[in-house]
Amino acid sequence: MAWQDLWAALALMLVLEGILPxxxxxxxxxxxRMLDEMDDALVRRIGLVSMLAGLGLLxxxxx
Numbered sequence: 001m002a003w004q005d006l007w008a009a010l011a012l013m014l015v016l017e018g019i020l021p022x023x024x025x026x027x028x029x030x031x032x033r034m035l036d037e038m039d040d041a042l043v044r045r046i047g048l049v050s051m052l053a054g055l056g057l058l059x060x061x062x063x
Contacts, residue, residue, distance in 0.1 A: 021028040035043065 020031075038046075
């Protein structure tokens with residue numbers, strides 16, 4: 001994998017992360033408030049599931 005691919009992936013992640021606050025800032029604020037109220041263990045589990053789903057999708061796309 002070239003460095004160019006890594007930078008492209010980072011740029012795409014930033015675009016995708018910016019869609020919700022751009023389209024619906026009120027809902028985004030609500031989601032951030034809900035996230036703030038969750039305990040750390042749950043937030044870690046959500047992060048783990050997200051990373052595993054991303055790795056699985058990357059594996060499927062690259063194979």
